[in-house]
Amino acid sequence: MDSSRKSPPCALVIFGASGDLTRRKLLPALRGLAEEGRLGEEVVVIGVARTAMSDEQFAEMAADAGDRPSEPWSRVLSRAHYVAGDYDDPSTYADLAKALADADATQGTAGNRLYYLALPPQLFGHVARRLGEAGLAQPAGDGFCRLVIEKPFGWDFESARSLYAEISSSFHEDQIFRIDHYLAKETVQNLLALRFATAVFEPMWNRTWIDNVQVTVAETIGVGERGESYEGTGAVRDIVQNHVLQVLSLLLMEAPASFHAEAIRDEKLKLLRAIRPLGEAGPIDQYAVRGQYARGGTREHPMPGYREEPGVDPLSSVETFVALKLEINNWRWAGVPVYVRTGKRLPERVTELALEFKQPPQLPFLPAGDRATSPDALVVRVYPDEGLSLQFSAKVPGHEFNLRQAAMEFRYATEEEGEGAEAYERVLLDALVGDATLFVRADEVGRAWRIVDPLLEAWAASREPIPLYGAASWGPREANDLLARDGRHWRLSG
Numbered sequence: 001m002d003s004s005r006k007s008p009p010c011a012l013v014i015f016g017a018s019g020d021l022t023r024r025k026l027l028p029a030l031r032g033l034a035e036e037g038r039l040g041e042e043v044v045v046i047g048v049a050r051t052a053m054s055d056e057q058f059a060e061m062a063a064d065a066g067d068r069p070s071e072p073w074s075r076v077l078s079r080a081h082y083v084a085g086d087y088d089d090p091s092t093y094a095d096l097a098k099a100l101a102d103a104d105a106t107q108g109t110a111g112n113r114l115y116y117l118a119l120p121p122q123l124f125g126h127v128a129r130r131l132g133e134a135g136l137a138q139p140a141g142d143g144f145c146r147l148v149i150e151k152p153f154g155w156d157f158e159s160a161r162s163l164y165a166e167i168s169s170s171f172h173e174d175q176i177f178r179i180d181h182y183l184a185k186e187t188v189q190n191l192l193a194l195r196f197a198t199a200v201f202e203p204m205w206n207r208t209w210i211d212n213v214q215v216t217v218a219e220t221i222g223v224g225e226r227g228e229s230y231e232g233t234g235a236v237r238d239i240v241q242n243h244v245l246q247v248l249s250l251l252l253m254e255a256p257a258s259f260h261a262e263a264i265r266d267e268k269l270k271l272l273r274a275i276r277p278l279g280e281a282g283p284i285d286q287y288a289v290r291g292q293y294a295r296g297g298t299r300e301h302p303m304p305g306y307r308e309e310p311g312v313d314p315l316s317s318v319e320t321f322v323a324l325k326l327e328i329n330n331w332r333w334a335g336v337p338v339y340v341r342t343g344k345r346l347p348e349r350v351t352e353l354a355l356e357f358k359q360p361p362q363l364p365f366l367p368a369g370d371r372a373t374s375p376d377a378l379v380v381r382v383y384p385d386e387g388l389s390l391q392f393s394a395k396v397p398g399h400e401f402n403l404r405q406a407a408m409e410f411r412y413a414t415e416e417e418g419e420g421a422e423a424y425e426r427v428l429l430d431a432l433v434g435d436a437t438l439f440v441r442a443d444e445v446g447r448a449w450r451i452v453d454p455l456l457e458a459w460a461a462s463r464e465p466i467p468l469y470g471a472a473s474w475g476p477r478e479a480n481d482l483l484a485r486d487g488r489h490w491r492l493s494g
Helices: 020-035 055-063 071-079 090-109 120-131 157-168 187-194 225-228 232-253 261-276 424-431 442-461 475-486
Strands: 010-015 043-049 079-083 113-117 145-152 176-179 210-218 288-294 323-326 340-343 350-357 377-383 388-393 403-411 468-470
Touching: 010 187, 010 403, 010 424, 020 055, 020 424, 043 071, 043 090, 055 071, 079 090, 090 120, 113 120, 113 323, 113 424, 120 145, 120 157, 145 225, 145 424, 176 388, 176 403, 187 232, 187 377, 187 388, 210 232, 225 388, 232 261, 232 323, 232 340, 232 350, 232 442, 261 442, 288 475, 323 468, 323 475
Parallel strands: 010 043, 010 113, 043 079, 113 145, 145 176, 210 340, 288 468
Antiparallel strands: 210 350, 288 323, 323 340, 350 377, 377 388, 388 403
């Protein structure tokens, strides 16, 4: 983060202040910002939750979010306030209004408000409406008033539109900050530098040189205790509609006219509009594969199947794996397939984006048709070992002319500057200073749902049994067939 960036005076209100997200992510991120000197004396944290708690108990809970409190974090906690009450009770918002007025008067928060809804998504619209009814949704004078929400942004296009209508009855679009924390990862942000500050790659970033694009978001864990909630989600809603499509839009969009947030989000939207909705070009099974993990692993480390997890329907057809082939109908990417794969209980935990270059039509030192190495590729690794890798063919030392794959790599972990900002630190500071670049606009959310809705509808209506794959494998066989029909294969495979 820019060393000059620092929060303006503000009352940061966390709804769901006693919950898991607040404890695991928000409070440690605020602590990090405080220790970096990015939270001034005029920043006050106010927690709101149903759990009964005093100001002192809230400060003690926040102090436990990490190691022993440092002096900067202790100063922030000394100004902390807590409001206990039900999210449907008008008196909760009356108490909040008093706490905000007190922060303005005694701490100089200048009427600035940032509301962070660390709540179940079904409460987003409800709390936003209540804030509006209490007169707390619009800024006074020259101050600002912003609302931060996390995914999921709806269940499908219609529910997303309904949610936006409910929230926008109290908050304008430029006040709404929709978080996708994937966009705050250092490597994902480095896509902008790779695309638009590195001239060597720009001439090749198109259909002339790129053969295909592959995105893999693989997890080794199962759903664990999330079984009941995952039953209403699935891999498409959990990962593809938000994380994957957002990162793809950054990877493949056209150059923005400026680095202003709206210019970047305009180009992301154009890319999303160019992606053909699934099912539009032909039968769903030619473009999409779903799967569900079954019992697997090893004798020493057995893994239960999805239907054996707590809270899961024994007859569930919810997908824990999905593989897609996307088509982009624009001048730059026409004819370049984009393959996406995500799933749980896969062999590796890895997130990467790869652009495979077209191979030479003939290698004069090899027999005709021999492809001794994998295609050259530019790989963006988001997890683990965040960084970039340019993979190419090189000669194996020795008398024979044999080829192997080599790589030139850049890894953040080896940089002397140290680690980048933690994702939640960045999104919190961006929301505080009003930088919307890494947040998702309403029209982006709607278009992403338009892309995947036909797929979800087709699977909901299907009577075909969902393909199963063994835990710790790379998914169902049909996922490999998706690429094999095009004469390609997954870069990471068993």
